[in-house]
Amino acid sequence: MESTTEVRAGYRTVLRHPIAGRLVAVKAVSEVGDFVGLAALLLLGYQQTGSLLGAAAVYTARALPAILVATLLGGWLDVLPRRPTLVALALAGACALALPALYPAAATALAASAILGAIRAAYAALTTAVVAEAVEPAIQLPYFGVAALINLLAQVGGIAVGSGLTVALGPRVALLADLVSFLVAAAMLGTLPGLSARSRRDRLPPGAGFVLIWQQPTLRVLALLTWATLICSVLPETVATNAPPGWIPVVMASSALGGAVFAAVVGRLRFLERPLNQTRTAAVLGFGLVGGAVVLFCGGHPLLLAGANVVIGAATGWTVGAQATFARLAPVGRMGQIEATMIASNVFLEGVGVLVLSGIAVAAGSDGAGYLVGGVLVLGAAFGAERRLRVSGR
Numbered sequence: 001m002e003s004t005t006e007v008r009a010g011y012r013t014v015l016r017h018p019i020a021g022r023l024v025a026v027k028a029v030s031e032v033g034d035f036v037g038l039a040a041l042l043l044l045g046y047q048q049t050g051s052l053l054g055a056a057a058v059y060t061a062r063a064l065p066a067i068l069v070a071t072l073l074g075g076w077l078d079v080l081p082r083r084p085t086l087v088a089l090a091l092a093g094a095c096a097l098a099l100p101a102l103y104p105a106a107a108t109a110l111a112a113s114a115i116l117g118a119i120r121a122a123y124a125a126l127t128t129a130v131v132a133e134a135v136e137p138a139i140q141l142p143y144f145g146v147a148a149l150i151n152l153l154a155q156v157g158g159i160a161v162g163s164g165l166t167v168a169l170g171p172r173v174a175l176l177a178d179l180v181s182f183l184v185a186a187a188m189l190g191t192l193p194g195l196s197a198r199s200r201r202d203r204l205p206p207g208a209g210f211v212l213i214w215q216q217p218t219l220r221v222l223a224l225l226t227w228a229t230l231i232c233s234v235l236p237e238t239v240a241t242n243a244p245p246g247w248i249p250v251v252m253a254s255s256a257l258g259g260a261v262f263a264a265v266v267g268r269l270r271f272l273e274r275p276l277n278q279t280r281t282a283a284v285l286g287f288g289l290v291g292g293a294v295v296l297f298c299g300g301h302p303l304l305l306a307g308a309n310v311v312i313g314a315a316t317g318w319t320v321g322a323q324a325t326f327a328r329l330a331p332v333g334r335m336g337q338i339e340a341t342m343i344a345s346n347v348f349l350e351g352v353g354v355l356v357l358s359g360i361a362v363a364a365g366s367d368g369a370g371y372l373v374g375g376v377l378v379l380g381a382a383f384g385a386e387r388r389l390r391v392s393g394r
Contacts, residue, residue, distance in 0.1 A: 011146055013139060018193045020135045020143045023127060026188045028150050030090070033181025034120070035158025036165070037097060040174035041109045043166045048106035061110045062117030063347050069118040070125065070344030071207065077125050077336030083192050086130075089123045090186035094179045101175040121343050129336035130192075132327035141324040145267020148320050152260040156253070209341025216329055218275055221385045222322045223342065225282055228381035229316060230346045231353030232289060232374035236309040238354050239296075239367045247302035254306040258313030263320060272321030275389050283382040285315035289375030296368030 015021045045058035077085075096115040100108040131140055165174040213219045240252035271277050292308035294300075330338050353374075361370035 011142055014142050014146050017135065017139055017143075020131065020139055022188060022192055023130065024143070024146050024150070026185045027127075027147055028154070029181050029188070030185045031150055031154035032158045032161075033178040033185075034116075035154050036162035036174050036181075037116075037178025039158065039160075039162030040166045040171040040178070041100065041113050043163060044100060044104055044109045044171045045106055047171075048104075048109070057106075058109050058113045060351075061113040062120075063351055065114045065118035066121035066347050067344045069121045070340035070347075071209075073122075077122060077129065077340055082126060082130050082133075083189065086123065086126055086189045086192070087186050089119050089126070090182050090189060093119045093123075094182035094186070097175050097179040097182065101172050101179060104171050104175075121340065121347075124343055125336050125340035128323070128327065128339040132330060132335040133332075137324075137328055140327050141270075141273055141321065142267060144320045144323040144327075145263050148267060148317065149260055149263040152256050152263065156256060209337045212331060212334055212338055213341065216331075218389070219326060219329055219338075221388050222275060222278065222325060223345075225279060225381045225385045226319060226322055226342065227345060227349050228378050229282060229285065229319060230349045232285075232312075232357065232378060233316060233350055234354045235289075235357055235370055235374055236292070236312055238358060239305075239361070239370065240309075242367055243302050243305070247306075251302055251306045251309060254309035255313035255316075258310035258315075259317055260313075261310075262314035262317035266317060267320045272318065273324070275321075275325055276386060278318045278321040278325070279382050279386040279389060281315050281318035281321075282385070283379060285312060285318070286375045286377075286379030286382055288312040288315055289371045289378060291375075293368040293371035293375060296371060297366060 015024060041058050049057075093116060096112045096119065100112045131143055135143060162174045162177075165177070213223050236255040237252050240248055243251040266272060272281070288308055288311035292305060292312065295304045295308055326338060326342070327335060357370035357374055360373050361367045363369075
């Protein structure tokens, strides 16, 4: 039997691939710029309103446009030519950032955040579609591993740099840095090699992405498990705000640290190729949440909660394998709409999930209640998914 821990195509292979390597380079540039700009917009919203609600509004403003683009306009993503559309989206992002850079105000920060939410949803869906269509299956899994690692590292570094620049020099410098990153990304995407002409496909109606997912048994199972995971995805960072002040940075960063280590090590292995291994890793996520609940109920040391969060962040990395599975099993030429559907549902469930779980924690009088409910939800979804995959021989 072939080992499931064998490296199929390492990260070096991804970086050397003409298309995957270029997309990784673009992602590194754009992700760092995105988080630098996000930090600036959040601080601009706070400074202009004098309230945390101003910063929260800037973040929330991204959600609805992303959902609308992914659902109502998702059908266009598999009709428009890939490379010109990606370039146009990058240029549109630069234009959106010019507004708050020239006229720093709460209103311009909200407008830019909303526009960027729509742009990033479409861009992410199209990028995944390019990988599904133009990158060999053996390279897709390590590509998604690299992409996840870049996202986590850029999140930490970009927010630190963006907030530092904004505090020291004002928001313009950070916003202009993000603007330049969009222009650099557009230039790099303009010479993206190897995208052959595609036959024109009919535009599917809104909501067709859900139908396409539901028609494929494996994608249906993994989608349900993904949604259960996303409901709990930002719970560790949210609960970390109640940690003792000196421990807040450690507890808050621990989940991202676990995710980064997992993506760096496991994302390049064959282990995550099998959907059954994905469900088993998701079960570890559920047990990690239950473990965190025990720590919180017992009033354990914050370091123990940080340890549970490391496990939670690492096990959430099972979604790297799910992305590769979606790219492999999606109907030809329809990955853009399917990915847009997943983005829309993920954005919605992430926001609603943390609100519901936080409400449960408040009602129960302990943050552990949120962890416990989330853990039971993920474990139920993981065991149910594994049972269905075993029946289908996956």
